[in-house]
Amino acid sequence: MKINGKHYRTIWFDDTEEAVFHIIDQTKLPFEFCIQDVSTSDEAVRAIKNMTVRGAPLIGATAIFGLYLAVNESYSFKNPSGYLQKQAQKLIQARPTAVDLEKSVRLFLSRIGDIKNQDSLKHSARQFALQYAEQSVEQCLKIGQNGLPLIKNIFEKKKKEVNILTHCNAGWLATVDYGTALAPIYLAHQEGVPLHIWVDETRPRNQGSLLTAFELSHENIPHTIISDNTGGYLMQNGMVDMVIVGTDRTKLSGKVANKIGTYLKALAAYDNQIPFYVAAPSTSIDFENEDFIIEKRSAEEVRKIKGKYGNKIINVLISNESSPALNYAFDITPARYVTQLITERGCCLPEREEILKLFPEKSHGF
Amino acid sequence: MKINGKHYRTIWFDDTEEAVFHIIDQTKLPFEFCIQDVSTSDEAVRAIKNMTVRGAPLIGATAIFGLYLAVNESYSFKNPSGYLQKQAQKLIQARPTAVDLEKSVRLFLSRIGDIKNQDSLKHSARQFALQYAEQSVEQCLKIGQNGLPLIKNIFEKKKKEVNILTHCNAGWLATVDYGTALAPIYLAHQEGVPLHIWVDETRPRNQGSLLTAFELSHENIPHTIISDNTGGYLMQNGMVDMVIVGTDRTKLSGKVANKIGTYLKALAAYDNQIPFYVAAPSTSIDFENEDFIIEKRSAEEVRKIKGKYGNKIINVLISNESSPALNYAFDITPARYVTQLITERGCCLPEREEILKLFPEKSHGF
Numbered sequence: 001m002k003i004n005g006k007h008y009r010t011i012w013f014d015d016t017e018e019a020v021f022h023i024i025d026q027t028k029l030p031f032e033f034c035i036q037d038v039s040t041s042d043e044a045v046r047a048i049k050n051m052t053v054r055g056a057p058l059i060g061a062t063a064i065f066g067l068y069l070a071v072n073e074s075y076s077f078k079n080p081s082g083y084l085q086k087q088a089q090k091l092i093q094a095r096p097t098a099v100d101l102e103k104s105v106r107l108f109l110s111r112i113g114d115i116k117n118q119d120s121l122k123h124s125a126r127q128f129a130l131q132y133a134e135q136s137v138e139q140c141l142k143i144g145q146n147g148l149p150l151i152k153n154i155f156e157k158k159k160k161e162v163n164i165l166t167h168c169n170a171g172w173l174a175t176v177d178y179g180t181a182l183a184p185i186y187l188a189h190q191e192g193v194p195l196h197i198w199v200d201e202t203r204p205r206n207q208g209s210l211l212t213a214f215e216l217s218h219e220n221i222p223h224t225i226i227s228d229n230t231g232g233y234l235m236q237n238g239m240v241d242m243v244i245v246g247t248d249r250t251k252l253s254g255k256v257a258n259k260i261g262t263y264l265k266a267l268a269a270y271d272n273q274i275p276f277y278v279a280a281p282s283t284s285i286d287f288e289n290e291d292f293i294i295e296k297r298s299a300e301e302v303r304k305i306k307g308k309y310g311n312k313i314i315n316v317l318i319s320n321e322s323s324p325a326l327n328y329a330f331d332i333t334p335a336r337y338v339t340q341l342i343t344e345r346g347c348c349l350p351e352r353e354e355i356l357k358l359f360p361e362k363s364h365g366f
Numbered sequence: 367m368k369i370n371g372k373h374y375r376t377i378w379f380d381d382t383e384e385a386v387f388h389i390i391d392q393t394k395l396p397f398e399f400c401i402q403d404v405s406t407s408d409e410a411v412r413a414i415k416n417m418t419v420r421g422a423p424l425i426g427a428t429a430i431f432g433l434y435l436a437v438n439e440s441y442s443f444k445n446p447s448g449y450l451q452k453q454a455q456k457l458i459q460a461r462p463t464a465v466d467l468e469k470s471v472r473l474f475l476s477r478i479g480d481i482k483n484q485d486s487l488k489h490s491a492r493q494f495a496l497q498y499a500e501q502s503v504e505q506c507l508k509i510g511q512n513g514l515p516l517i518k519n520i521f522e523k524k525k526k527e528v529n530i531l532t533h534c535n536a537g538w539l540a541t542v543d544y545g546t547a548l549a550p551i552y553l554a555h556q557e558g559v560p561l562h563i564w565v566d567e568t569r570p571r572n573q574g575s576l577l578t579a580f581e582l583s584h585e586n587i588p589h590t591i592i593s594d595n596t597g598g599y600l601m602q603n604g605m606v607d608m609v610i611v612g613t614d615r616t617k618l619s620g621k622v623a624n625k626i627g628t629y630l631k632a633l634a635a636y637d638n639q640i641p642f643y644v645a646a647p648s649t650s651i652d653f654e655n656e657d658f659i660i661e662k663r664s665a666e667e668v669r670k671i672k673g674k675y676g677n678k679i680i681n682v683l684i685s686n687e688s689s690p691a692l693n694y695a696f697d698i699t700p701a702r703y704v705t706q707l708i709t710e711r712g713c714c715l716p717e718r719e720e721i722l723k724l725f726p727e728k729s730h731g732f
């Protein structure tokens with residue numbers, strides 16, 4: 001995506017061969033655009049934990065870039081391979097819900113972990129990180145291409161702007177580039193399909209009103225921020241043609257873990273016969289397990305909010321001071337409320353057989 | 367309700383016979399407890415419009431108190447009755463969704479409007495306001511008594527604390543005293559039923575995390591603030607035993623207008639077979655019409671939020687600066703998702719015949 005005329009990805013190496021990578025500090029967006037250098041694997045863990053980077057595909061990529069740093073660090077330890085394993089565990093545990101994180105780390109270890117030669121390992125780790133990022137971008141582009149006809153079909157019937165509701169941020173900033181839920185939107189906009197996006201603010205961290213709105217503004221796509229309470233009313237009143245969201249972990253059973261509140265929008269879409277799509281790159285599909293770990297984050301994210309006051313970014317108390325709060329970060333949408341998954345290999349019903357038709361290599365027994 | 371040991375209603379005359387009444391400035395709660403004097407009917411209009419007072423029953427009462435002031439003002443005009451009519455219209459138009467407002471104003475005009483003698487009119491207007499407030503308190507108490515068995519039944523089956531989810535503020539602060547949705551909760555707590563209340567923060571104005579949490583804190587009722595996105599997940603996980611909300615306008619068809627987001631919680635309750643109750647005093651039931659006007663408020667209420675920073679109450683920007691927002695204040699929950707209405711005359715299904723069995727004098731044709 002372009003920011004002030006310059007193309008950025010959300011994570012990148014610079015031209016040197018140094019053991020450092022760069023990210024955009026998403027906790028400061030849209031108020032400040034700050035690039036942060038990450039030069040140790042512990043910093044990579046912190047960047048994921050603090051949500052300097054967030055979004056299932058991007059934290060998967062950040063873990064890989066972090067492991068490349070861990071490889072470089074490992075040779076100052078007696079047991080380099082033990083150190084790599086330890087850092088890999090720290091990365092996996094940085095956030096529990098997105099499957100991308102554990103999958104990317106395990107993939108790295110299985111592909112790279114056995115290389116004995118130090119230089120060769122360093123080189124391969126860097127190459128693997130670059131390749132992982134490229135594949136992630138390619139997956140997003142394909143999700144865009146596979147989701148595009150869904151938007152175009154509505155436009156062809158309606159002959160008027162297509163109103164799409166999205167929750168949280170599953171855009172450029174949640175991935176290496178393009179986004180998942182926003183990828184079809186970006187492609188439709190490029191093709192001249194008139195669009196209007198309803199942006200759920202997505203409390204408590206407001207990734208919608210801060211990040212999605214920032215992206216759509218930069219792409220000149222008409223959009224309107226709404227409180228998370230509003231989508232149901234809009235759907236009842238014919239103001240939403242479709243919903244597209246991302247996912248942190250989708251099961252073969254079709255259950256979708258995504259940002260807290262997704263389930264409520266899926267219920268409302270179902271109640272009003274509005275299609276509800278989940279943009280799910282295969283990196284976000286859990287082909288192995290059916291259990292979820294739903295992250296519980298600090299209550300202070302609910303009791304307080306970060307905002308801009310004058311030129312400062314500050315935290316203000318928006319609750320009764322003595323009252324406690326609870327902060328689950330994700331919820332689970334049952335498959336029956338999901339119209340289709342949009343994957344890099346095409347769209348499918350949220351059912352084991354249909355998902356495995358697109359990804360036959362993931363079938364157990366093959 | 368008691369604040370720092372002193373009992374307060376939300377609206378009252380003082381001991382003098384002066385044309386002034388008092389309210390609590392709810393825009394400053396819970397951070398500051400300020401009593402505001404209202405000495406002109408235009409100030410009463412502003413207090414309703416600015417949400418210095420809010421909640422369907424309380425704005426109904428405020429309109430009556432405001433009309434008492436308008437009566438006092440009217441004799442400095444050539445056409446006192448014309449002035450009263452004009453102020454009555456202003457009050458009705460101050461906020462469009464709650465039926466209490468128009469009903470209370472029309473009731474006042476039909477009961478008081480024809481009195482010709484100036485002193486007698488002033489006296490009657492004040493008496494009417496006092497009586498309206500008393501009746502409103504009595505209605506809330508009875509809603510509490512009628513809702514109490516619903517909570518006790520759950521406790522008797524469960525033998526553990528009853529988890530109740532509520533949206534917005536339908537408590538003491540939304541009424542003259544006791545509340546609607548919170549009245550059964552207060553009575554159950556007084557009777558020693560162990561309770562825990564899930565408080566939806568209720569964006570954009572956070573009446574839940576600010577006002578409901580403030581009330582429950584002062585009554586020492588265990589509660590936890592959650593983002594509006596969270597209730598569905600809690601319901602899926604057996605963490606909610608019942609939902610009780612208020613209403614701004616309930617139709618004979620059983621459709622319920624209430625704070626935006628109520629519909630989403632009703633859908634989730636239905637999906638998880640959790641009873642969903644609407645506490646509806648007859649003043650909030652529209653026995654005449656089936657149409658709704660859904661108030662659209664300033665987009666700035668979504669883009670910004672009021673919070674406490676140090677000792678100051680300030681507004682901070684919590685959205686991408688250049689992005690627009692839309693702010694509907696209410697939504698409509700279809701009757702099929704409402705388990706029962708809790709009225710001052712008992713509980714009933716949200717159906718014309720059942721409602722009219724409780725309020726037979728409202729049947730057309732009688």
